[in-house]
Structure formats: structure tokens, C-alpha cells
Amino acid sequence: MKPDSPPAGNGKLPAYASFLALPALLGLIILGGLASVSFLGRCYSLVCIAMPPFFAGHPLRMPWLILFAGLGLTAALTGLAYVLHSGRQRAEQLVWRRTSELRENEARFRAIAFAALDAIIMIDSEGNITFWNPAAAEMFGYPTDEVIGRNLHQLLVPKQNREMHARRFAQFQHSSEGPLINRVTEQTALHRDGTEFPVELSLSAVPINGQWNAVGIVRNITERKRAEGQSRTNEARLQSLLNIFQHKSRDIQELLDYALHEAIILTASKIGYIYWYDEERKLFILNTWSKDVMRECTIAEPQTVYTLDKTGLWGEAVRQRKPIIVNDFKATNPLKKGLPPGHVELLRYLTIPVFSEDNIIAVVGVANKESDYDEADVQQLSLLMDSVWSIAERKRVEDVLWETNRQLQEAAARAEEMAVQAETANAAKSEFLANMSHEIRTPMNSIIGMTGLLLDSGLNREQRKYAEIVRTSSEALLRILNDILDFSKIEARKLEMETLNFDLRTTLADTAEMLAGRAHEKGLELTCMVEPDVPSRLRGDPGRLRQVIINLVGNGLKFTQRGEVSIRASLESEDEHSVTVRFSVSDTGIGIPEDRLDILFSPFTQVDGSTTRKYGGTGLGLAISKQLAELMGGSIGVTSTEGKGSTFWFTSVFEKQPEGDAVARERCVGLQETHPLAVDDNESNRLPAATLPRSWGCRFDESPSGSIVTRQIDVESVKHHKRILLAEDNITNQQVALSILKKLGYRADAVANGREALHALRTIPYDLVLMDGQMPEMDGYEATRRIREKDSGVFDPMIPIIAMTAHAMKGDREKCLEAGMSDYLAKPVHPEELAELLEKWLPAAHDAFLKGAQNEEGDVLPDVCTVHGSDVFDESLLRKRLMGDEDLVKTIIEAFLADITDQLDALRSSVAAGDLHMAEQLAHKIKGAAGNVTGAALASVAHAMEQAALAGDLERLKDGFPLLDRQFDLLKQAMTGEK
Numbered sequence: 001m002k003p004d005s006p007p008a009g010n011g012k013l014p015a016y017a018s019f020l021a022l023p024a025l026l027g028l029i030i031l032g033g034l035a036s037v038s039f040l041g042r043c044y045s046l047v048c049i050a051m052p053p054f055f056a057g058h059p060l061r062m063p064w065l066i067l068f069a070g071l072g073l074t075a076a077l078t079g080l081a082y083v084l085h086s087g088r089q090r091a092e093q094l095v096w097r098r099t100s101e102l103r104e105n106e107a108r109f110r111a112i113a114f115a116a117l118d119a120i121i122m123i124d125s126e127g128n129i130t131f132w133n134p135a136a137a138e139m140f141g142y143p144t145d146e147v148i149g150r151n152l153h154q155l156l157v158p159k160q161n162r163e164m165h166a167r168r169f170a171q172f173q174h175s176s177e178g179p180l181i182n183r184v185t186e187q188t189a190l191h192r193d194g195t196e197f198p199v200e201l202s203l204s205a206v207p208i209n210g211q212w213n214a215v216g217i218v219r220n221i222t223e224r225k226r227a228e229g230q231s232r233t234n235e236a237r238l239q240s241l242l243n244i245f246q247h248k249s250r251d252i253q254e255l256l257d258y259a260l261h262e263a264i265i266l267t268a269s270k271i272g273y274i275y276w277y278d279e280e281r282k283l284f285i286l287n288t289w290s291k292d293v294m295r296e297c298t299i300a301e302p303q304t305v306y307t308l309d310k311t312g313l314w315g316e317a318v319r320q321r322k323p324i325i326v327n328d329f330k331a332t333n334p335l336k337k338g339l340p341p342g343h344v345e346l347l348r349y350l351t352i353p354v355f356s357e358d359n360i361i362a363v364v365g366v367a368n369k370e371s372d373y374d375e376a377d378v379q380q381l382s383l384l385m386d387s388v389w390s391i392a393e394r395k396r397v398e399d400v401l402w403e404t405n406r407q408l409q410e411a412a413a414r415a416e417e418m419a420v421q422a423e424t425a426n427a428a429k430s431e432f433l434a435n436m437s438h439e440i441r442t443p444m445n446s447i448i449g450m451t452g453l454l455l456d457s458g459l460n461r462e463q464r465k466y467a468e469i470v471r472t473s474s475e476a477l478l479r480i481l482n483d484i485l486d487f488s489k490i491e492a493r494k495l496e497m498e499t500l501n502f503d504l505r506t507t508l509a510d511t512a513e514m515l516a517g518r519a520h521e522k523g524l525e526l527t528c529m530v531e532p533d534v535p536s537r538l539r540g541d542p543g544r545l546r547q548v549i550i551n552l553v554g555n556g557l558k559f560t561q562r563g564e565v566s567i568r569a570s571l572e573s574e575d576e577h578s579v580t581v582r583f584s585v586s587d588t589g590i591g592i593p594e595d596r597l598d599i600l601f602s603p604f605t606q607v608d609g610s611t612t613r614k615y616g617g618t619g620l621g622l623a624i625s626k627q628l629a630e631l632m633g634g635s636i637g638v639t640s641t642e643g644k645g646s647t648f649w650f651t652s653v654f655e656k657q658p659e660g661d662a663v664a665r666e667r668c669v670g671l672q673e674t675h676p677l678a679v680d681d682n683e684s685n686r687l688p689a690a691t692l693p694r695s696w697g698c699r700f701d702e703s704p705s706g707s708i709v710t711r712q713i714d715v716e717s718v719k720h721h722k723r724i725l726l727a728e729d730n731i732t733n734q735q736v737a738l739s740i741l742k743k744l745g746y747r748a749d750a751v752a753n754g755r756e757a758l759h760a761l762r763t764i765p766y767d768l769v770l771m772d773g774q775m776p777e778m779d780g781y782e783a784t785r786r787i788r789e790k791d792s793g794v795f796d797p798m799i800p801i802i803a804m805t806a807h808a809m810k811g812d813r814e815k816c817l818e819a820g821m822s823d824y825l826a827k828p829v830h831p832e833e834l835a836e837l838l839e840k841w842l843p844a845a846h847d848a849f850l851k852g853a854q855n856e857e858g859d860v861l862p863d864v865c866t867v868h869g870s871d872v873f874d875e876s877l878l879r880k881r882l883m884g885d886e887d888l889v890k891t892i893i894e895a896f897l898a899d900i901t902d903q904l905d906a907l908r909s910s911v912a913a914g915d916l917h918m919a920e921q922l923a924h925k926i927k928g929a930a931g932n933v934t935g936a937a938l939a940s941v942a943h944a945m946e947q948a949a950l951a952g953d954l955e956r957l958k959d960g961f962p963l964l965d966r967q968f969d970l971l972k973q974a975m976t977g978e979k
Helices: 015-020 022-034 052-056 062-115 134-140 152-156 159-175 222-246 252-266 291-296 313-319 375-411 413-434 441-456 461-491 504-521 542-558 594-599 609-615 621-631 660-669 683-695 707-716 731-743 754-763 780-788 812-819 831-841 845-851 875-881 886-912 916-932 936-950 954-959 961-976
Strands: 036-039 042-045 119-123 129-132 184-190 196-208 211-220 271-278 283-289 305-307 324-326 349-356 359-367 500-503 525-530 537-540 564-574 578-587 636-641 645-656 677-679 701-703 723-727 747-751 768-772 801-805 823-826
Touching: 119 134, 134 184, 134 211, 152 159, 152 184, 159 211, 196 222, 222 886, 222 916, 252 271, 252 283, 252 359, 252 375, 271 291, 313 324, 313 349, 313 359, 349 375, 359 375, 375 886, 441 461, 441 747, 500 504, 504 525, 504 542, 504 564, 504 731, 542 564, 542 578, 542 621, 542 645, 542 731, 594 636, 621 636, 621 645, 723 731, 723 754, 731 747, 731 831, 747 754, 754 768, 754 780, 768 780, 780 801, 780 812, 801 812, 812 823, 823 831, 875 886, 886 916, 886 954, 886 961, 916 936, 916 954, 936 954, 936 961, 954 961
Parallel strands: 525 564, 677 701, 723 747, 723 768, 768 801, 801 823
Antiparallel strands: 036 042, 119 129, 119 211, 184 196, 196 211, 271 283, 271 359, 283 305, 324 349, 349 359, 500 537, 537 645, 564 578, 578 645, 636 645
């Protein structure tokens, strides 16, 4: 045995072998110590132990290999432990974040649900309630702890509807679909106390744990339904009044028969009656029974006269002097005295006394309504019959007068003629009421035309002054109506813009000339300047451009007491095909407070109440100007300093005419040798007048004295008596054409369509017609054809008619001639071309054109924004509508004031609740009611609020209440005389 060999059989190694095994032992110790892993709350360890046999069976190099293998395995396990630990942390963070989000969402949902005014209810797949907010508890009367887990259909659905809801819920359980899902519907709900009430239900499906649950939002619409019902009832009563008033009754009996028919409809009854009552004799005398009574009654000899003491329940209306309601007529009642055999069966019954001052003059009864009569029926029937009796009294007086008139007719032929005239006037009045919208303009055109004839006659100074007031006031009213019409067209997107060739400088000069008279009347300077770099020959709508300029300059003249108003056009931008021009109108007037600038361009608004009262205005001019500026591709704005003046500006985009600049330059060539003279005592006015000629290279002089020029104009002034009718629907084009005609020395009247032109030609003997081709109601071509007919009724069927067309294209002349027109003129109208045609068809006009007759002194264009008292309340028009019946006027006003207050309160409530649909309906009702009683201003504000509701603009609706309340207060004051 070798010395270094281990002893046989003892299992021990030599000392050096133990030393060599030390690395292996160290590796195993490290491996065992590091191989401990924690994961998901548990600890896992790898333990490696080297036993003596292990050392005995391995060569000496194995300990080192084991050391490195242990270190590698330790590193791998350490990496695995890190990955598992990081994954665990991420998983825990994700779980924590998702849990937080769920908690936040749940808290947010509960906060919303618990703060909601509407009931929010959730049910599971079996129809059992799982969520119930405080609003639901208040709406249905059940606290939360009493409803959770209970079946919704058994708890909240009326018994008669449960089977239907069960079928729908079965469909929902199967497919999550149904007729109520994702819709807003009206349903009937059941309160805890057993009462049923209407609700609005919005239902959605929600998947939870693989099953379909439902969430419903419920709103109590009882008040809305009540308001709708009240509104319908009030509207029905007013409609009944209108029907009765318009019904052509031959006598009082026929009127009362029809009134009873309307009363039965209004109260939803089946039958009714009217009895006269004599207070002195305490006697009832039958006036009329309804037709259904006559068909069903089988009494052999019906009694028509009763004494008060012989009457039963229906006589209580006289004995108690108040309405009597019996909703169970079959019940025992000691006041009943029985019905005669064959009498119509009575189930429910309402009777009211009709008073004249303090005396009962009649009793009206209705019966057999499907539901119970209530105080609303009493109120509606009482108001209706009070009005009917006013009409009946008027008819009675009319009958007396008619009989007296008939007797007078037999004695004198003149009395007969007056009766015929009265009948004709009544027929004309009926036609007026039937064609109100058209006839508003036609009489005004006749007044203006006839006043013009009157002004042409020999009047003294005072008479001429009165006639001028009539004409200018009529024209102002027409302009206000046209403003409203323009605004309505713009709001309805029905205003069409034209594209015509025009000269910008000529257009602005003509517009300034139109307004110069007004400036002169106020002692103001009016200047107009176009910068030299602005192209002249453009394409666009010159009529609408003039309209904006006229509106802005008109405002400047209105609010300026001294100083000047200036018009300026400058180049904003330009490219090869188009140009953007900036127009500004500056004044030295009262200025505008800075905090009021934002509302200037809103419709129906002025700066403040005092300004409105002092200066007038409809509040539409700037709103229309804003819309027109935008339609012309631009914008509008204002800068102002209170007490110093304002500058309104707007931009417009125009196309360039082909070779427009070249033509403009050609016009300047011949001007370089001219020597213009500017005469003005205001140096600031002479400066802009010099800018353009000097830019052309002209030799230019100025003078502060105009005595020589004035004398020359006085010499050239001339007046002609030819009369021209202008048919043109564009108001601005009307003003331009009328201004040109006036400058040429003619008096002209304007109408807005072919129908009005026919009426005017049947009324006044005109010498020539300027007829636009495209007009509403009846175009110029159709109007010309009717004028040429032999039986047209016009003074001269062969009168010269000159067409004004916006298209100078081939075939236009043939179209005009085919319609019967004499000639045609292309738009825009130029004075020279118009003068040539007038010379051709009215030879006497040639001298006027050569002499350039000037406007008459004092003929000032009225301000289109003047506010009339009749806008608030036109009492004379209402009286005329009601045929002069003062009692009926009073009754209608009282009924209106009683009803409109409720309507306004209901509108305020609907807006506060955010119910835009109801707000739109109520605003529409207020507009109609105010219009019926001639409260135009209140109707206009209500219309604006109706449009805001339709547009979904709740803030604009809220902002409208101050103006609405103000107009109602003014209307009430005007109606009642209170301050």
C-alpha cells in the first residue's frame, strides 16, 4: 500500500484531498445560499450538499468545475428571481391602478347619479332593481332599502301595462334589444300611493358577467304635460273665438247656434243648450239646443219656458249666481227634480251664468264629457261665452241699424248708395283680413303713389308740408317692413346674391349722393373717398354693397349732431383674379360705450334704452349688414370712443373684370389735360376730393366758396310731371333707381312685385314702368302679359314697359319682347343709359337729362330704423280687426293678458329646466298670441327666442328674457294705460 493511499476500508481521504475539495465545497455553499427565491408570498430554496462518496468518485479537477458551475447556476437563478420579482411588482401595480380606476369610476358614477334631478335605476337580467338613486326615491316614494332586489315591473309599472312590459323584457333578456332600448319614450309610471303619472324614459343595455342588465333614466313630465294641455286648451279657446268672429252669421240666432257648437267642442262635451234669462220675471226662455239633443230627444212636447222655482240642478247657476258642476248626474241629489220621459240621458253636467254688468242674461250648459268637468272647463267656457255675448250684442245693434238703414233706403236713393258702399267696405275688410300679408304693402304703395299725385297738384305750403309728412312716414314704414323681410330671408338662407359687372367708384358716388340730402338737412358734412390703388371695375353684388353702406351711413347721420360722416374704401388685399376691399364709415357722433360694442350686430338690440327712445330704430340694420358682409366673403367690426365718434368697417371680396385695370387707365388718359375745381368750405373735405384727380396727373384747384356753382345749379333746376312706376324687389336697388330718376327730374313710385305693380297701375295713371324680371309672387314677365290684356283694368294697357335684367345675354331681349315689354336695360342701372331710354320712350325727359334737374329741397330719405308706437301695440289695427267693437277689444285684451302671463312663466320654467322643445313651443305660442293682438314688438322678440330654441342655444334663450319682459311690460302699459 502506497503511503498516500487511504487506509483500506476506513473511508477517509488524505489531508491534501480535503484541501483540493475545498473549492467544490465553497461552490456548493454559495449555490445553496443564493438559490433562495421568493414568489407570490412563498420562498423557494435549492440546497446542495456534497457527501464523502462525491469526493471519492471525482478526480481532482472536479472541485473547480463544480465551483464555476455553481456560480453560473447561481447567476441564472438570481436573474430568474429578478424577472419573477419584477413581474410580480408590475402585476401588483396594474391590479392596484385598475382597482383605483374602478373605485374612482364608481365614485364618479355615484356622485352623478346621486346629484341628478332625474331618477336613475338599474336592473339585473331578471328585472330586479340593483341601483336606485335619491331622485328615484323622491319620484316614486320608495326609499332605497325597500326596492333593492324587488322586481321593477311589479313595483313601478301600472297593472294594465305589465303584460306588455313582460313581453318586451323577455325579448331584452334574449337579445339585449327591444322597442325601448336606446330610445327616449313616454311611459306611464306607478307611484307608491297608487297614482299613475307620465314619465320620459331613456333605456340602455349594459353587459355584466355575461348577462344583460339595463340602466334607465326617468324624468317626471307631469308639469310639462299639464302645461301642454293648458296651452292646447287656451289655443283652442282663442281659435274658437276666431272661428266665431269669422263665421258669417245672418243673424244673432245663427251666431249663437255656432257659438254653442264651438263651446261643445272646446269642453269636449256631447250636447249643450242656451237659455235666455229674465232677472225681473225670473224666467228661462229656450234659445237653442245642440243638434245632438234634437236628434236624441223624444219628448213629445218639449217645454221651452221655465220659471226659476220650477228648475232643478240647472237652475242653481242662477240661484247661486256661479257655475255648477255635477260629475255624477245619476247620484242622488235633493236639488234634482227629475227629467221628463224621452229626455237625453245625462252623465256629467256643467252650467254657467252669463252676466251683463251685474245682471244674468243667459245660462249656458254642456253635458256628457268623457271625463270629469273641472275648473279649467269653467274658465274656458266662461271666457268664451263672455266674448260671444259681446259679439251678440254687437250683432243685435247691427241688426237694429240694418233695419233702420233699410227703411232709409226706401226713402232716399243716397241712403241706398251708402248701404252699398258699407257692404263693399265690409267685403274689402274681409278680403283684407284674408290676405293680410299681401295687403300690408299694397295699401301703403297706393298711399305713397296718391300722395305723390297730390304733391304734383297746386298745394299751399301748409298742405304740402302735411302731404310730405304722409309720404315720408309711409316710406319709412315700408322700409321697416323691408328690413324685417330682408332679415327673415337672411335667417332662412333664402337671400340670393347677384354677380354683376359694376364700377366701384360710381357705385359709392351714387350712394353718397343718395344720402347727401339727409346730411345737408342736419347740417353735416358727408365725404366719400376711394384710394387710388383700389380697382374700379369689379364683379359682385353692387345692390347689397349699397345696402350695407346706406345702413352704416344712416346710423352715422342719425347719431351725429355736428361735424361730419365720411366713407372710405381702401385696398385690403389683391391677387390675379380677385380683390378684397375694406370699407369704413366714420362719424363724429355720440360714440358707443366699450361694454356695448359686442352686442351691436345682434338682431333687435340697441346700445341702451335711452338711446332707443331718443333715436328710434328696429335693431335690425347692423344685424343685416353683418350678414350681408359675410355673404360677400368678408367681415364687419367697429371701433368707437364714447363722446367722440365711431368707425364702422367691413370687408368684401369681389372678382376683377377682365382687363378692368386697363379700361380704368384708358379713362384717365383724357383727364390729364383737364382742370378740375373742388369747392368746399371744409378743408378736410377738399383734401380727399383732390387725391384721386391728382393721382391721374390732373391739374387741380380748390376753393372754399361755392357761390358761382350754386348759382349755376339754381339756373339748371327743372321739374317734370311724368310719373314712373318702378317694380323691383331689392330695396337697395329701389333706392338707387329712385335716386337716379329723381335726379333726372321725375317722380317715381316703387313696388316690390308684379302683383303690386298691377294694383298700382289700376289705381294711378303712370306714364312708364321700369320692370324687374325676377320678383316674388308674380315676376315681371307675367305682370307684363297681364297688363297688356284688354280687360286688365289698368289705365293704359299699352304703357311703355322697360325690363331691367341682370343678364345682358343673347335671348334676353327676345324674352322681354315676347312678354310684351317695350325695351330692356341691363343691371346695374347707369344714369346715362337710363336717360337714353327715357328720352326714347318719354321724349319730354330729354331736357331734364341735359339740365340735370336736382332734388327738391326738403325731400329727405326717411330713416329705415324709426320705431313707431304701433310696433308695441297698434290699437287702431286691433279695433279695425274687431270691426270697431270696443267691448270685444276689451274682452280680447283681458283674455290675452290673463293667458300670456302663464305662458311667460311656463317659458321661463322650461328654459330653467333646459327643455328646449317645450321652450320652442311656448315661444311660438307667445309669438302667435302677441301677433293676433297687434303686439308686433313682443312677437318679434318671441320669434327670436323661438329660433334660439330651435338652434339649441340655451344661453341665447336666457339672454332674451330681459327684452321679452320689457316688451311685455310696454305692451301691457299700452293696453291698460298703466305706468
